[in-house]
Amino acid sequence: MKKNKKLAVFASGNGSNFQAIVDAVYSGELDAELSLLVCDKPGAYAIERANNAGIPRFVFEAKAYASKEAFEKEMIAHLKSADVDFIVLAGYMRLIGSTLLNEYEGRIVNIHPSLLPAFPGKDAIGQALTAGVSETGVTVHFVDEGMDTGPIIAQKRVDIEENETLESLQAKIHAVEHRLYPAVLQKLLTQGEMTYGKKESVN
Numbered sequence: 001m002k003k004n005k006k007l008a009v010f011a012s013g014n015g016s017n018f019q020a021i022v023d024a025v026y027s028g029e030l031d032a033e034l035s036l037l038v039c040d041k042p043g044a045y046a047i048e049r050a051n052n053a054g055i056p057r058f059v060f061e062a063k064a065y066a067s068k069e070a071f072e073k074e075m076i077a078h079l080k081s082a083d084v085d086f087i088v089l090a091g092y093m094r095l096i097g098s099t100l101l102n103e104y105e106g107r108i109v110n111i112h113p114s115l116l117p118a119f120p121g122k123d124a125i126g127q128a129l130t131a132g133v134s135e136t137g138v139t140v141h142f143v144d145e146g147m148d149t150g151p152i153i154a155q156k157r158v159d160i161e162e163n164e165t166l167e168s169l170q171a172k173i174h175a176v177e178h179r180l181y182p183a184v185l186q187k188l189l190t191q192g193e194m195t196y197g198k199k200e201s202v203n
């Protein structure tokens, strides 16, 4: 029997995408094992979600370490002891450093709330509203050393209506993210080979 891949999800806040992944594993939509939550904010709601789902977690504070290299080395120890194959960033608010990238090259993905390369970085939803564009969306991409710059795996559009508010647009984007991320992960993890850099659309 084929062995399911083991995932670590990295989150810094609410963790609604983490929850969508947990739910997809439980419903059988996503053939994977959730082996670890990594969180850099001790008060984050994502931690409670991990506790509720019985998922082990590694919670840390960057300021307790001398450098990014130092906390990424400790992360790697936790990832290895949990036998993690694949890292899923879901609202993790830090750039991944070379220590972790070298160890998990081509096996780290991120979700971003815009149609990259448009609106990278923080507050991508607010950036799109301020720019006055008529559509934005969601991107799942492989992670490299840049800020939201790695090869794109999948994208989905979201219309911006005339009377759109930040709250209404956030709600629409999150709803799309919660469907798209588990679906893309299922494809990536069950295709045997990772389709590094190959763009596909998931409807």
Ligand code: GRF
Binding pocket: 011, 012, 013, 014, 015, 016, 017, 018, 090, 091, 092, 111, 112, 113, 177
């Ligand atoms: C999402 O919009 C994701 O695209 C971005 O951060 C947000 C995280 O939300 N990277 P949540 O913590 O999953 O609710």
